[in-house]
Amino acid sequence: MKVTLNWLKQYVDFDWSPEVLSERLTMLGIEVEGMSKIGGEFEGIVVAQVITRDKHPNADKLSLCRVNDGKGERQIVCGAQNFKAGDKVALILPGASLPARPGAEPFTIKVGRIRGVESQGMMCSPQELGLPDHVDGLLILREDAIPGQPFAEYLGRSGADVVYDLEITPNRPDLNSVIGIAREIAAVTGNPLRLPEVTTPDDKTSGRAVADLVSVRIEDVELCPRYTARLVEGVKIAPAPDWMRSLLEKVGVRSINNVVDVTNYVMLESGQPLHAFDYHLLKAAEGKSHPTIVVRRAREGERFITLDGQERALSPQMLLIADESRPVALGGVMGGQNSEINLNTVDVLIESAYFNPSNIRATSKKLDLRTESSYRFERGADIGLCEWASRRAAQLILQTAGGTLAAGVVDAYPQPAEPRQITLRPTKVKDLLGIELSSDQIEEYLSRLEIKAASRKPRPVGAESPASEPGTFRVPSFRVDLKREVDLIEEVARLYGVDRIPSTEPRGAIGANPFDSVHDQYAQVRANLVGLGLFEAQGQTLISDAAASLLSNQGPVLLGNPLSSDMNVLRPSLLPGLLDSLRHNVSRKNYDVGLFELGRVFNHVKGGETAASPTGSSLVTAVTEQRNLAIALTGQRAPVFWAGPERDAKFDIYDLKGMLEEFLEQFGVRGVVFAAASQPDSFFLESGVLQLGKFELGHFGQLSPLIAKRYDLRDAVFLAELNLDTLMARRNVTKSFRALAAFPPIRRDIAMLLPEGTTHEAVLQTIKQAKPANLESVELFDVFRGKNVAAGLKSMAYAFTYRSPERTLTDAEVNTAHEKVVEQLKQKLNAVVRDS
Amino acid sequence: MAGFLDELEPLKAAALAEFKAAPDLAGLEQVRVSFLGSHGRFTALLKQLGSLPKEEKPAAGKAVNSVKLELESALSSRRSELELQAALPKEPSDFTLPGRRRGLGKLHPLTSVTEDIVRSFRKIGFVVADGPEVEDEYHCFDALNTPADHPARDAQDTFYLSQPGDGRQGSLLRTHTSSVQIRVMEKQQPPVRIIVPGRVYRRDNADATHNPTFHQVEGLYVDRNVTVGDLKGTVEFVFKELMGAETRIRFRPHYFSYTEPSFEIDFSSALTRKMGKEWLEIAGCGMVHPKVFENVGYDPEVWTGWAFGFGIERIAMIRYGINDIRLFYENDVRFLKQF
Numbered sequence A: 001m002k003v004t005l006n007w008l009k010q011y012v013d014f015d016w017s018p019e020v021l022s023e024r025l026t027m028l029g030i031e032v033e034g035m036s037k038i039g040g041e042f043e044g045i046v047v048a049q050v051i052t053r054d055k056h057p058n059a060d061k062l063s064l065c066r067v068n069d070g071k072g073e074r075q076i077v078c079g080a081q082n083f084k085a086g087d088k089v090a091l092i093l094p095g096a097s098l099p100a101r102p103g104a105e106p107f108t109i110k111v112g113r114i115r116g117v118e119s120q121g122m123m124c125s126p127q128e129l130g131l132p133d134h135v136d137g138l139l140i141l142r143e144d145a146i147p148g149q150p151f152a153e154y155l156g157r158s159g160a161d162v163v164y165d166l167e168i169t170p171n172r173p174d175l176n177s178v179i180g181i182a183r184e185i186a187a188v189t190g191n192p193l194r195l196p197e198v199t200t201p202d203d204k205t206s207g208r209a210v211a212d213l214v215s216v217r218i219e220d221v222e223l224c225p226r227y228t229a230r231l232v233e234g235v236k237i238a239p240a241p242d243w244m245r246s247l248l249e250k251v252g253v254r255s256i257n258n259v260v261d262v263t264n265y266v267m268l269e270s271g272q273p274l275h276a277f278d279y280h281l282l283k284a285a286e287g288k289s290h291p292t293i294v295v296r297r298a299r300e301g302e303r304f305i306t307l308d309g310q311e312r313a314l315s316p317q318m319l320l321i322a323d324e325s326r327p328v329a330l331g332g333v334m335g336g337q338n339s340e341i342n343l344n345t346v347d348v349l350i351e352s353a354y355f356n357p358s359n360i361r362a363t364s365k366k367l368d369l370r371t372e373s374s375y376r377f378e379r380g381a382d383i384g385l386c387e388w389a390s391r392r393a394a395q396l397i398l399q400t401a402g403g404t405l406a407a408g409v410v411d412a413y414p415q416p417a418e419p420r421q422i423t424l425r426p427t428k429v430k431d432l433l434g435i436e437l438s439s440d441q442i443e444e445y446l447s448r449l450e451i452k453a454a455s456r457k458p459r460p461v462g463a464e465s466p467a468s469e470p471g472t473f474r475v476p477s478f479r480v481d482l483k484r485e486v487d488l489i490e491e492v493a494r495l496y497g498v499d500r501i502p503s504t505e506p507r508g509a510i511g512a513n514p515f516d517s518v519h520d521q522y523a524q525v526r527a528n529l530v531g532l533g534l535f536e537a538q539g540q541t542l543i544s545d546a547a548a549s550l551l552s553n554q555g556p557v558l559l560g561n562p563l564s565s566d567m568n569v570l571r572p573s574l575l576p577g578l579l580d581s582l583r584h585n586v587s588r589k590n591y592d593v594g595l596f597e598l599g600r601v602f603n604h605v606k607g608g609e610t611a612a613s614p615t616g617s618s619l620v621t622a623v624t625e626q627r628n629l630a631i632a633l634t635g636q637r638a639p640v641f642w643a644g645p646e647r648d649a650k651f652d653i654y655d656l657k658g659m660l661e662e663f664l665e666q667f668g669v670r671g672v673v674f675a676a677a678s679q680p681d682s683f684f685l686e687s688g689v690l691q692l693g694k695f696e697l698g699h700f701g702q703l704s705p706l707i708a709k710r711y712d713l714r715d716a717v718f719l720a721e722l723n724l725d726t727l728m729a730r731r732n733v734t735k736s737f738r739a740l741a742a743f744p745p746i747r748r749d750i751a752m753l754l755p756e757g758t759t760h761e762a763v764l765q766t767i768k769q770a771k772p773a774n775l776e777s778v779e780l781f782d783v784f785r786g787k788n789v790a791a792g793l794k795s796m797a798y799a800f801t802y803r804s805p806e807r808t809l810t811d812a813e814v815n816t817a818h819e820k821v822v823e824q825l826k827q828k829l830n831a832v833v834r835d836s
Numbered sequence B: 001m002a003g004f005l006d007e008l009e010p011l012k013a014a015a016l017a018e019f020k021a022a023p024d025l026a027g028l029e030q031v032r033v034s035f036l037g038s039h040g041r042f043t044a045l046l047k048q049l050g051s052l053p054k055e056e057k058p059a060a061g062k063a064v065n066s067v068k069l070e071l072e073s074a075l076s077s078r079r080s081e082l083e084l085q086a087a088l089p090k091e092p093s094d095f096t097l098p099g100r101r102r103g104l105g106k107l108h109p110l111t112s113v114t115e116d117i118v119r120s121f122r123k124i125g126f127v128v129a130d131g132p133e134v135e136d137e138y139h140c141f142d143a144l145n146t147p148a149d150h151p152a153r154d155a156q157d158t159f160y161l162s163q164p165g166d167g168r169q170g171s172l173l174r175t176h177t178s179s180v181q182i183r184v185m186e187k188q189q190p191p192v193r194i195i196v197p198g199r200v201y202r203r204d205n206a207d208a209t210h211n212p213t214f215h216q217v218e219g220l221y222v223d224r225n226v227t228v229g230d231l232k233g234t235v236e237f238v239f240k241e242l243m244g245a246e247t248r249i250r251f252r253p254h255y256f257s258y259t260e261p262s263f264e265i266d267f268s269s270a271l272t273r274k275m276g277k278e279w280l281e282i283a284g285c286g287m288v289h290p291k292v293f294e295n296v297g298y299d300p301e302v303w304t305g306w307a308f309g310f311g312i313e314r315i316a317m318i319r320y321g322i323n324d325i326r327l328f329y330e331n332d333v334r335f336l337k338q339f
Helices: A005-009 A018-027 A151-155 A178-189 A242-250 A258-270 A357-367 A372-379 A383-401 A426-433 A439-448 A485-496 A515-531 A545-549 A575-587 A653-667 A705-710 A724-730 A760-770 A811-829 B002-021 B025-036 B041-051 B054-087 B109-123 B178-187 B228-243 B270-274 B290-296 B312-320
Strands: A002-004 A031-038 A045-056 A059-068 A073-078 A088-092 A112-114 A117-119 A161-167 A205-209 A215-218 A226-233 A274-278 A292-297 A303-305 A311-313 A319-322 A327-330 A348-354 A404-407 A410-412 A421-424 A452-455 A471-474 A593-606 A621-634 A673-676 A684-692 A695-703 A717-723 A746-755 A775-784 A793-802 A832-834 B134-136 B171-173 B192-201 B213-223 B248-256 B259-268 B280-288 B304-311
Touching: A002 A005, A002 A242, A005 A018, A005 A161, A005 A178, A018 A031, A018 A161, A018 A178, A018 B248, A045 A073, A045 A151, A073 A117, A178 A258, A178 A439, A215 A226, A215 A410, A226 A292, A226 A383, A242 A258, A258 A274, A258 A372, A258 A383, A274 A327, A274 A383, A292 A348, A319 A357, A348 A383, A357 A372, A383 A404, A421 A426, A421 A485, A426 A439, A426 A485, A426 B228, A439 A452, A439 A471, A439 A485, A485 B248, A485 B259, A515 A593, A515 A621, A515 A653, A515 A724, A515 B109, A545 A575, A575 A593, A575 A621, A575 A717, A621 A653, A621 A695, A621 A724, A653 A684, A653 A695, A653 A717, A695 A705, A695 A724, A717 A724, A746 A811, A760 A775, A760 A793, A760 A811, A793 A811, A811 A832, B002 B025, B002 B041, B002 B054, B025 B041, B025 B054, B041 B054, B109 B192, B109 B213, B109 B228, B109 B312, B178 B192, B178 B213, B178 B290, B178 B304, B213 B228, B213 B312, B228 B248, B228 B259, B228 B280, B228 B304, B228 B312, B248 B280, B259 B270, B259 B304, B270 B312, B280 B290, B280 B312, B304 B312
Parallel strands: A205 A404, A215 A292
Antiparallel strands: A002 A161, A031 A161, A045 A059, A045 A088, A059 A073, A112 A117, A226 A348, A226 A404, A226 A410, A274 A348, A292 A319, A303 A311, A319 A327, A421 A471, A452 A471, A593 A621, A621 A717, A673 A684, A684 A695, A695 A717, A746 A793, A746 A832, A775 A793, B134 B171, B192 B213, B213 B304, B248 B259, B259 B280, B280 B304
């Protein structure tokens, strides 16, 4: 919504600078999104009237004048001869500049002395003003010029102004009008709101009554509770006057012609959308002397061409304005081509009505047709304003397009709305705002907004001000947002000024929420992974169905109204997002990347229970949200270093597994089994699963190079994704101290040749089953293939540590235990123990 | 006797000189053997001690012992010297060479900001809460006093899930964390003090200031006699914690369907002035609308409360001077390393 500073000043006095106005509006809750100054022509030049003209004491050809500039008197020295006391002239004030001539610097007027006498400005010739008139001396203005009036305004040209672009919150449709904004300013300043006087001189009123020229029949009172019609006869369609056109232009409305411009002007001024019909294009029913406006629902399949030339297919939910034979407007949204004002229009029917907001909104949405009119009606127009706005439009049409006004108005308003009444308790004001206000103060604030007290018990003489007595207030019809007590309290807060409400220190309170500990666990996961050298990533929740299908052939959760096919499903996994991030990094030559992400993934569960369908109806596929943790690695394992055999080593699968093991241990999840995935997988080249008892925690592996290629990733990529909800549920953070071993350990190493297919896990199981006495730990320290190892075999070397918590072991007893293990390995795994 | 002692002093001097001259530990060992070994010169001298006359033995023994101690001590200190010398690298280390680093990762800047916000709230007794991101219309809109045809619903362009089956449009991606207010109040009686960080979704095309996914933090406080003053006090506390003690806060009347009165919060600090602005909008807030209380079964005559919410990206952008919201979701390591 755009308004201008000068336009506002027509309705209320205030002497704020443009910047202060912006600040005050902002603090009233009307956010100023933009403010632009329009440098008008003739800035600083005003109409002035010469009061006296005397000879200059020191110069024959100069005169010394006193002039009235509208605000006071000034002394001016002047060299022209063609004027006398009483003449009205153009006066340029000190500080202002004369219009520049092409190629010349503008000339700025200062207070100066001319032949020893001070001159506070300069009276101008037409040449000096850059006007075409050729006069020897000053430009003498018409008698009707008003001292103090900007000269540009006198000429009918646009003066300097400031245009504000305001953000109006949807609850305040009354602020979509200049008068609405002015009313707020009036409330703050305490200055009165000046509404334009709307009267029609008798000589502009025709003898005919409008009721004899048009009828109104509302068929659906719910959708149109009020409809008024007025008729101006004998107009001449022409461009609107300059002042109106320039004003409309400033606030971004295209000028059409005088009548249409008036309807727009009144809408911007008052907030009431109007429509003007060419009266002669409304058809009377056969046998009737005059047309009837019928307000009705559209018929199934009815079609209608709106003003913009579009043919619209209507449905019975939409409201039409029609005559007896055909529709003429889409009520509250847009007029029809068949009845619009045109160059031949002579008689104008002014519609000023109130339409049901929800219905307008539905129609506008369905037809995808948004207009200034629908915008206002769908937010709620002022039902009390219809008649006034119609009268105001008639007045301006008579002024700008001539003609005469048919007497009276047709005002179909079958059930006039009662003003809403709201009771307000001062105690509640204190409860909510924390400030103590008396009933009188509250009443004063509200009355400034035209919210008047409806009833108040008479107070006994001499009784103290009833500080806490509830009052009942009448809500004016333009304030559709005020519905209950708390709404009035907000108004009190606005006018009192929220900046004046004192802050109070935060108070203690108790409370708990199950998510509180989840939040902490998240922090622990992050701390661990950051410690492992990974960077935290945040991926998009919305990804493409193609990316989602890389991992799962279960259909992902689809959006019904996606923005694009790149973001049309909810991620079923964090991995596609991490792949995007890897691609982004590698394409920017960050080749070495280790990322992790914590986030939710979304999947369907048939017949499950979710927030969206708590009933778990089997018809609706429920959506589950699961917290996951994912890791992605590519490129070099360690930061760049300048020496050492491993300095260029790239990440491999055991880096990833090591991180997972370290993380799981730190996080308190024990007993996780890593195993090769039972089924081949097109996403991974090689992959494994993490199993905790019967729970599958997740999977990890090396990305298939075919997919890596699609993501432009040249180094091997290692990925893991775990179910964090399960991890959090299964973790054990209980810690208890174990005494430090007091007796020395004894170590025995074994190096053995094993078939390739024998896993480390199989070795460990075999050792475990041998149950050697006092075995404290077994550690794999070498795996070797190649020299001296036959194909199909591998050499694995283990360190066994034996120790007793109670005594120092002897070599002999350790040897006995160890022999048992070696024997078992030979027997069960065909191990060939090498001499070391 | 005289001959014996005459030999002692030169032998000692010779041993000390040779200890000193030994170039390395092996050389030193040779020297040691040549003097103190079983066939060494000093050992040989020692053996002569027995052949001395009885009355000369004590004095000679004393002298020999003192020299022996002296030699052992000199040997030991020379050995330490040579050990150190042997341990030294061939060339001294260049301490300006880069170290071998074990890189730590970094938290995402959105996480750091969220953690800071949560920490400030926890200091004053708030607990963290959350709810589903796939929401229903009731919790996201209706319960928050935003009925279906409410114009405010226009401002929030919502993603809906496509629903196979009966085709009804029930599930949506929450457009704000305020839905969690409702979920918590449905389950819990006042007093309530929660802070809700989380992901939210709006149907905006990605550009420098928009991403369809972003994060918000919501605060809700319900108790007896909670006032606008409490709201102001808490907001001031939290923002000073977050943006520095010199931060100033102002409230402007605004409109949200679920609070009444409603305010927008602007803040002012060195950061905003660096951006060329005195005041920068940072959050929305207000007193919980009585209708919302009624919807969750709280009596608005007994309980009052406030709620406020703000965008985490916006705070992070202001705090770190980040000019494009998309950077948060690209996860470029050069970006992530900076925070």
